Every structure is written in C-alpha cells, then in structure tokens.
Amino acid sequence: MQRINIYYGGRGLIDDPLLYVLDTITKVLTELNCDVERINFYEDKSKIASSPSTLKTCDAVILAVSSEWFGMGGNMLSFLDACWLYGDRGVLKCLKMLPVVIATAPGEKDIAVDIMKAWEILGGISVSPIAAYVANRADFEADSGYKQIIEKRIENFYREIGSQIKVLPSSNAIAGNLGVRPKSMELTPQESEQLSKYVSDDKFVKKQKEDIKELTEIFKGMLPDDDPANKADQLLNDFRKRFKGVEGTSFQFAFTDVNKSIYAETEDGQVTVKYGQLDSPDVLVKISREDLKDILDNKATLQGSFLSGKVSSKGEFKLLKKFDEAMK
Numbered sequence: 001m002q003r004i005n006i007y008y009g010g011r012g013l014i015d016d017p018l019l020y021v022l023d024t025i026t027k028v029l030t031e032l033n034c035d036v037e038r039i040n041f042y043e044d045k046s047k048i049a050s051s052p053s054t055l056k057t058c059d060a061v062i063l064a065v066s067s068e069w070f071g072m073g074g075n076m077l078s079f080l081d082a083c084w085l086y087g088d089r090g091v092l093k094c095l096k097m098l099p100v101v102i103a104t105a106p107g108e109k110d111i112a113v114d115i116m117k118a119w120e121i122l123g124g125i126s127v128s129p130i131a132a133y134v135a136n137r138a139d140f141e142a143d144s145g146y147k148q149i150i151e152k153r154i155e156n157f158y159r160e161i162g163s164q165i166k167v168l169p170s171s172n173a174i175a176g177n178l179g180v181r182p183k184s185m186e187l188t189p190q191e192s193e194q195l196s197k198y199v200s201d202d203k204f205v206k207k208q209k210e211d212i213k214e215l216t217e218i219f220k221g222m223l224p225d226d227d228p229a230n231k232a233d234q235l236l237n238d239f240r241k242r243f244k245g246v247e248g249t250s251f252q253f254a255f256t257d258v259n260k261s262i263y264a265e266t267e268d269g270q271v272t273v274k275y276g277q278l279d280s281p282d283v284l285v286k287i288s289r290e291d292l293k294d295i296l297d298n299k300a301t302l303q304g305s306f307l308s309g310k311v312s313s314k315g316e317f318k319l320l321k322k323f324d325e326a327m328k
Contacts, residue, residue, distance in 0.1 A: 002161055004029055005058040006038040007051070009076030010066040017134040018066050018102040020141050021150060025062065025100070028154040041075035048078045052087040060096050060161045061124075063115050067103035072111045080118045092123045098157050099129035108133050120172035127160055128153075235289055236262060236275065238296045244326045245271035249319055252281035257288045283315035283323075295327065302327075 006025070010016050022038065029036045037058075041048055055061065063079075065072045083092065099115040101108045108131045116126035130153050134140045141147075245266035254261045263281060265272045285302070291310050294300040303320040305311045313320065 001033055001035050002060065002158070003035040003037070003058045004060045004062060004161075005054060006036065006062040006064060007076070007079060008038055008040045008042075008064045009073050009079065010042065010064070011073070012040060012042045015137060016066055016102075017104065017137040017140055018064055018100070020137070021100060021102050021130070021132075022064055024147060024150050025154050028151050029158065032155070032158050034158065041079060045075065045078070048075065049082045049086065051079055052083045055083075055087065055095060056091050058095070060098070060157070062098045062100055063119070064100040064102075065111060065115070067101065067105045067107055067111060069105065071107065072101075072114065076115070080115075080122070083122050087122060089123045093125075096125045096127055096157075096161055098127050099131070101129060101131045103131075103133050104135075106133065117172050120170050127157060235293060235296070236273065238293075239264070240273045242296050242327050243271060243273060245269075246319065246322045246326050249283075249322070250278055250281045251319070251323060252278050252284045253292060254284065254286050255289055255292075256286055257290075262292075281315065283313060283317075283319050285311055285313045287311040298327075 006022060008018070008022060010018050012019075026036050026038070037054075039051060039054065041051075063076065065076045068074075097116075097119045099112045099119075101112045101115070103111070112129035112131040116129065119126045130150060132140075132146075239262060243264055245264075247266050247269070250263060250265040252261060252263045260275060261277055263272075263274060263276055263278045265278070285306075287305070287310075291300070291305055295302055295305065300310075301324040302311070303324055306313050306317075306320055
C-alpha cells in the first residue's frame with residue numbers, strides 16, 4: 001500500500017476551493033488503495049518545524065497551497081524552510097512531489113513553479129502540477145469536466161509514484177548542493193530532526209530565551225573597562241556620588257554620542273539620578289559623555305561648557321549655575 005502525505009498550507013477557510021480539490025484527491029487515492037494523511041499547518045503552526053520528520057513514513061508528497069496577496073502563503077514557506085534546515089536529504093531525494101495550487105488571486109502557475117523549484121533544490125523530484133484559478137467556487141465544483149481532469153491527473157500521479165522512470169538532471173538540484181545552507185554545525189539527519197522538535201517546542205524556546213537573557217546580564221558585568229556599556233555605568237555612578245541635588249528641580253542630560261539619557265531630580269531632599277526620560281525637565285542639556293565626565297571630574301563646569309558652546313541647553317539657564325554649585 002502506497003502512503004501519501006498531503007501538506008495543506010492554506011488557512012482552512014470554509015470557502016477555500018482548494019479544500020474541495022483535496023477532498024477529491026483523497027477520495028481518488030483511497031479508491032486506489034493508498035493510505036492518505038493530510039497535515040494542516042494552520043491547526044498548529046508550532047509543529048511546522050518538526051514536520052519534515054513525517055516525510056520518512058511516506059512514499060510521495062502533495063504540497064497544496066492557496067494563493068495569497070503576493071504568492072504562496074507563509075505556512076508553506078515555513079515548511080520548505082524547515083525541510084532545508086532539518087530535512088533528511090537521503091529521504092527527500094526518493095520522494096516525488098505533486099504541487100496543487102488552487103488560486104483565487106492571479107499567479108497560480110508562478111506559485112506552482114516556485115514550489116517545484118524549491119523541492120528540486122531540496123533534492124526531491126517534482127512532477128507536473130495541478131494549478132487552477134477559481135473565480136467562483138460554486139461554478140468550479142459544479143463543473144464535472146474539471147473534476148474529471150483532477151481525477152485523471154491523480155491517477156497518473158499514482159502511476160508515477162511506483163514507476164522507476166529516470167528523470168533528466170536539473171540545474172535546481174545542483175543549486176541545492178551549492179546553496180547557502182549553514183555550515184557552522186555539521187548535523188546528522190537524526191540530530192537535525194531532534195533540533196527541529198526543540199525549535200517547535202514553545203516552552204523549550206521560551207526557556208532558552210530566558211537563559212540567554214540571564215547569561216547576558218551575567219557577562220555584561222564581566223565586560224572590560226573600555227566597553228561603552230561599562231563607561232556609561234561608571235558615568236552614572238560618578239554622577240550619583242558627586243551631585244548633591246538642587247531642591248525642587250529636574251535636569252535631563254541627553255547624550256549626543258549614544259542613544260541614552262540621564263536625569264537628575266531633587267524633591268523633598270531626595271536626589272534621584274537614573275537613566276531615562278522626563279516629560280518636562282526644568283533643564284534639558286545635550287552633551288557628550290566625555291564632556292559630562294569632565295564636569296564630574298572638576299575639569300569643567302556645566303555653565304562654562306554652555307557658554308563655550310560645547311553643550312546646548314533649553315530651560316531655566318540660571319539653574320546651570322546652581323547645578324555647578326551642587327557638584328562642589
């Protein structure tokens with residue numbers, strides 16, 4: 001008994017004419033004593049990455065897609081990507097694939113060609129597609145001539161599955177061998193399959209992201225002193241040590257050399273110095289980190305830097321002098 005997998009990349013909408021075609025295909029193949037399994041990607045998109053493992057259990061493949069606004073839908077593209085990353089090339093080269101493209105928007109033949117090209121690059125064998133544009137589903141389903149065409153094509157596909165007819169070489173297969181598949185990790189087909197299962201496991205991926213974030217925080221504290229992130233933290237620490245506060249005022253320092261800001265706010269004797277933005281600071285200062293460091297090191301003053309043109313400022317200019325007094 002031949003086993004045929006149908007991979008449906010549509011959205012599963014009730015008015016999708018492709019569903020009618022797939023029901024017809026399934027009926028014909030079942031009558032021909034084939035074991036048919038349909039995998040609907042829209043039901044669980046997280047499983048697409050591990051779907052290439054199901055290719056091992058079948059004798060032929062049908063890739064069925066509807067047309068989207070700009071080519072085939074993303075679910076089928078994701079499946080083909082997964083086959084490229086995790087598929088067993090030894091399995092793929094033995095599988096014949098029939099593209100079925102039933103479109104309600106123009107471009108069905110282009111999509112069929114794209115699928116055939118992709119499958120051949122993966123190492124598989126593609127056969128002549130079923131491709132049709134359907135303007136009205138009711139009229140399409142009511143036309144017995146269309147149904148006969150589909151049935152006859154599926155019967156021929158069934159014969160092609162078991163045939164050992166040699167096919168002519170294709171440049172697409174060569175492109176697959178010369179492709180840009182990542183070479184950083186040499187994985188066996190079994191390891192690739194296991195990796196695809198991890199990728200499709202949302203809980204595993206979430207845990208990995210949390211672990212990476214935690215490691216990032218750990219290593220951030222181990223960066224060398226000349227790292228820009230370390231310099232910024234040192235600047236903030238020096239600011240907090242030096243600034244005594246100006247009661248009832250707020251200063252915003254927007255750095256001109258990095259996309260960061262420090263604000264200093266004093267209220268009820270409580271001084272707050274943090275990274276962040278204030279909605280309406282009393283004084284907004286645009287300054288480089290080096291110029292602010294000079295002020296913190298007593299090599300310059302804020303008012304003097306403003307008068308010399310090194311920094312620009314908006315707000316109550318008299319507070320510049322009070323800021324310098326709070327730094328002594």
